[in-house]
Amino acid sequence: MISEKMTEKLNDQIKHELYSGHLYLSMAAYCASIDLDGFSNFFVVQEQEERFHAMKFFHYIVEQDKDVKIFGLDQPETEFDSLEAVIDAAWKHEQKVTKRLYDLMNLANEEKDFATQSLLKWFIDEQVEEEASMLGLLKKVKLVGDKGQGIFMLDKELAERTFAPPAAEK
Numbered sequence: 716m717i718s719e720k721m722t723e724k725l726n727d728q729i730k731h732e733l734y735s736g737h738l739y740l741s742m743a744a745y746c747a748s749i750d751l752d753g754f755s756n757f758f759v760v761q762e763q764e765e766r767f768h769a770m771k772f773f774h775y776i777v778e779q780d781k782d783v784k785i786f787g788l789d790q791p792e793t794e795f796d797s798l799e800a801v802i803d804a805a806w807k808h809e810q811k812v813t814k815r816l817y818d819l820m821n822l823a824n825e826e827k828d829f830a831t832q833s834l835l836k837w838f839i840d841e842q843v844e845e846e847a848s849m850l851g852l853l854k855k856v857k858l859v860g861d862k863g864q865g866i867f868m869l870d871k872e873l874a875e876r877t878f879a880p881p882a883a884e885k
């Protein structure tokens with residue numbers, strides 16, 4: 716059984732995961748608007764991942780016999796200055812997500828809530844990948860700059876990305 720305080724924080728995290736998805740969909744829309752369909756696809760897949768994260772918290776709260784609450788989402792950015800600015804914002808966003816998960820883990824530690832610690836361990840491991848993938852993309856975009864050929868090749872590569880939920884997960 717998890718505490719009321721933890722239930723509230725995890726419900727808030729569902730909202731935040733869905734907001735992350737909302738933000739990435741907005742980034743996908745921007746990339747489509749500048750004709751980078753591969754980058755757009757990258758962010759569409761990212762949105763699917765965020766929904767998967769939200770549902771992982773959803774199922775966990777239900778399993779703990781607590782009530783899930785779905786809240787309205789904040790308005791994401793809709794205006795971006797450049798492709799590089801988008802990727803940089805996505806990387807900074809992932810760093811904020813990591814910080815939120817650390818705060819949740821601190822609470823789980825304080826409450827000696829070992830079940831939630833175990834759940835959060837999965838998310839914290841996942842964040843290492845999330846931050847690395849955004850930073851890796853940012854570095855590549857900076858490397859090729861606004862050279863048409865390089866961006867075209869990156870765009871083609873990102874068009875291949877598909878969402879694959881981890882097999883053993885809900």
Ligand code: MG
Binds near residue numbers: 732
């Ligand atoms: Mg997430």
